[in-house]
Structures are given as C-alpha cells and as structure tokens.
Amino acid sequence: MNYQAIRYDVSDYILTLTLNRPEQLNSFTVEMANELEHAFRRASDDDEVRVIVVTGAGRAFCAGMDLTKEGNVFGLDESQQPTLADMNGRLHDEAIIAGVRDTGGRVTLAIYDCKKPVIAAINGAAVGIGATMTLAMDIRLASEKARIGFVFGKIGIVPEACSSWFLPRIVGISQALEWVYSADILDPAEALRGRLVKAVYAPEELLNEAYKLARKFSENRSPVAVAFARQMMYRNTAQAHPIEAHKIDSLAMFYTSIGDGKEGVQSFLDKRLPEFAGKASQMPAFYPWWDQDKK
Numbered sequence: 001m002n003y004q005a006i007r008y009d010v011s012d013y014i015l016t017l018t019l020n021r022p023e024q025l026n027s028f029t030v031e032m033a034n035e036l037e038h039a040f041r042r043a044s045d046d047d048e049v050r051v052i053v054v055t056g057a058g059r060a061f062c063a064g065m066d067l068t069k070e071g072n073v074f075g076l077d078e079s080q081q082p083t084l085a086d087m088n089g090r091l092h093d094e095a096i097i098a099g100v101r102d103t104g105g106r107v108t109l110a111i112y113d114c115k116k117p118v119i120a121a122i123n124g125a126a127v128g129i130g131a132t133m134t135l136a137m138d139i140r141l142a143s144e145k146a147r148i149g150f151v152f153g154k155i156g157i158v159p160e161a162c163s164s165w166f167l168p169r170i171v172g173i174s175q176a177l178e179w180v181y182s183a184d185i186l187d188p189a190e191a192l193r194g195r196l197v198k199a200v201y202a203p204e205e206l207l208n209e210a211y212k213l214a215r216k217f218s219e220n221r222s223p224v225a226v227a228f229a230r231q232m233m234y235r236n237t238a239q240a241h242p243i244e245a246h247k248i249d250s251l252a253m254f255y256t257s258i259g260d261g262k263e264g265v266q267s268f269l270d271k272r273l274p275e276f277a278g279k280a281s282q283m284p285a286f287y288p289w290w291d292q293d294k295k
Contacts, residue, residue: 005032007057008039013050014214015043015116022058027066028129030075033103036133040110040118045281050218050226052114053210054137055121061146062130075103104129104161108136112162112234113288115227115280117217121210122146123203127185132159135166138230139213142188142197143206153183169237171195222260224278228252228287235290248289255284 007018017039019026043049056062067073077099090096097106111118111133120134122142127149134140142148150167152159159167159180167176171194179186179194188200201209217226232252236245260278267274286292 001035001038003035003039005029006035006039008042010046010048012215013048013218014211015046015049015052017043017052017054019054019056019062022056022060024066025060025063025125026056026058026130027063028104029066029069030103033075033107036107037110040107040114043116044114047223047279047281049116050221050223050280051214052116052118053121053207053214054118054134055123055207055210058124059145060124060130061120061122061126062133063125064128064130064151076100102160104132107133108161108163108166111136115223115230115283117214117226117230119210119213121206122148122197123206127151129161132161132163132167135161135163135170140191140197141206141210141213142191142200143203144188144200145203146188146191146197146200147185148188148191148196149183149185150179151183151185153181220273220276222256222264222274222276222278223280224260224276224283225256227280227283228256231288251284251286251289255286259284 005019005021007016007020009016009018017036019032021027021032040052043052065073072078077095080095080099082096082100086096086100091101118137120137120140122134122140124143124145125147126134127147128151131148131150150159150163175194186194186196188197191197192200199209232245232248236248239245260276263276264274
C-alpha cells in the first residue's frame with residue numbers, strides 16, 4: 001500500500017508511524033484508518049520492526065474525525081439497517097466492513113493483534129479517535145502541549161475504537177465514565193493523575209524519550225518471547241479463570257524454552273549478551289491460539 005495519510009519509517013528496528021495530515025491537525029479519515037490498519041498488520045510480521053512508536057506530524061497528534069466530509073462523516077452506509085446478528089454472522093462481509101464497522105475499531109483491533117510493543121508519543125491534541133486509538137497502545141507518553149479528550153458526548157455519539165473495553169482496564173471504570181460523561185479536554189497533568197499516560201515531557205524531549213523506551217523493549221530481547229508476552233497479557237487478563245492463562249503460559253513456556261530460551265540461558269551462564277535467532281514472523285505452530293479456539 002502506498003501511504004498518503006501516514007508515514008512508515010523504520011530505523012534500528014524501531015518503526016515510527018506518523019499521522020501525516022498536519023494542515024488538518026492529523027484529523028482522522030477512512031483513508032487514514034485503512035492505512036493504519038494495514039501498517040500495524042504489516043509491522044506485526046516485519047522482522048525489521050521490533051517496537052512501534054506512533055506520533056503526529058506538526059502540532060497535533062490527531063484532532064479527531066475529519067468532520068468536513070459530506071454525507072456521513074464517519075464513512076458509514078446509511079442505507080443499511082445492521083443488527084447484532086449481522087455483526088456476529090457477517091462481520092467480515094465487505095458491506096459490513098465498509099459501511100457499518102467503526103473505522104477506529106478496525107485500527108485498534110489491528111493494534112491489539114500486533115506482535116510488537118506499541119508506544120504512543122502524544123505530541124499535541126488527541127481528541128475523539130485521536131484519544132481512543134492510543135488506548136490499544138501499550139504505553140502512552142505525552143508532551144506538555146498534549147490535550148486529550150473523550151469528547152463524544154458533545155456531538156451526540158458514543159465512545160468507539162473498542163474504548164469501552166480498553167479505557168476501564170487502564171484507568172478504572174469510575175474514572176473512565178467521568179471522562180466520557182464530562183467530555184472534558186484533559187491537560188497532561190490530569191491524564192497523568194488518572195494514569196492514562198506514563199509520563200509528561202517537554203515537546204522537544206518527547207520522541208527521544210519514546211525511543212529510549214523502545215530500545216529498552218527491543219535490545220537483547222527475543223522477538224518471539226515479546227510477541228507472546230504482549231498477547232498473553234492482553235488476552236489472559238480477559239479470561240474468567242487463571243486456569244486459562246495456565247494453559248497458554250505452559251505452551252508458550254514450552255516453546256520458548258526450546259527456542260530462544262536456550263540461548264538466553266547459555267548467554268546468562270557465559271556472562272555475555274544473548275544472540276536470539278527467533279523471529280516474530282515465525283511463531284510456534286499453536287500461535288495464534290485464539291484462532292485455534294474457533295476451529
């Protein structure tokens with residue numbers, strides 16, 4: 001795909017995904033949604049990528065959906081009358097994908113499925129989808145100039161991009177509801193107090209701090225073990241009983257112990273840095289286990 005609304009730049013195993021509509025404050029479009037979904041799925045199997053940093057070009061991160069489009073600004077087909085049965089049985093039909101499914105949700109699901117750690121470097125306004133897309137990212141860092149808002153109530157719509165799943169898990173149900181009900185714009189201090197962001201930095205320091213974190217996550221780390229750990233944390237926490245985590249932990253431990261784990265143990269005994277050979281594009285056969293459950 002030839003990207004128009006984003007940039008895809010890889011250096012030293014770090015992918016920088018830049019939302020790239022600076023004159024429109026990186027406002028979100030269906031085109032941007034399609035490109036982001038493609039980019040995250042591409043990066044998931046790109047062995048030149050070990051960590052992803054997401055930021056915005058210019059002075060904004062993403063100022064929300066581009067509301068200047070004629071017709072349904074969210075790109076939805078108003079001739080349809082979708083039901084829950086449609087969502088359960090026809091989710092991957094082209095008519096449902098293009099005309100019913102929330103575009104932000106398609107992006108966050110691609111982030112959720114990704115095998116690589118994802119860091120949000122929120123450099124400016126992050127409103128609506130600009131805020132909710134970051135919830136599927138593992139860590140959020142904010143510039144002192146960042147402004148974050150779950151502002152859906154102000155225009156009569158609901159939180160999207162799977163945020164009703166992610167936001168309460170990050171900040172707790174009470175804080176999530178307060179921010180959604182109030183639709184306030186949060187300054188970085190409030191976002192930090194609510195544990196939405198890990199840290200706040202001066203604008204000129206933000207990307208460097210994100211890259212420091214990215215290197216910490218990627219250098220001398222097994223891409224296979226990292227991919228397992230990311231998916232195990234997200235998926236196992238949603239299980240009803242820890243026995244379900246035990247099943248996956250056991251299989252993941254088995255396969256990593258006979259793969260990069262052997263090198264990891266030997267490097268520890270030799271008092272040297274490990275040289276891991278595993279690739280996230282070549283995971284053990286039982287991955288992805290959640291797809292096997294459907295068969």
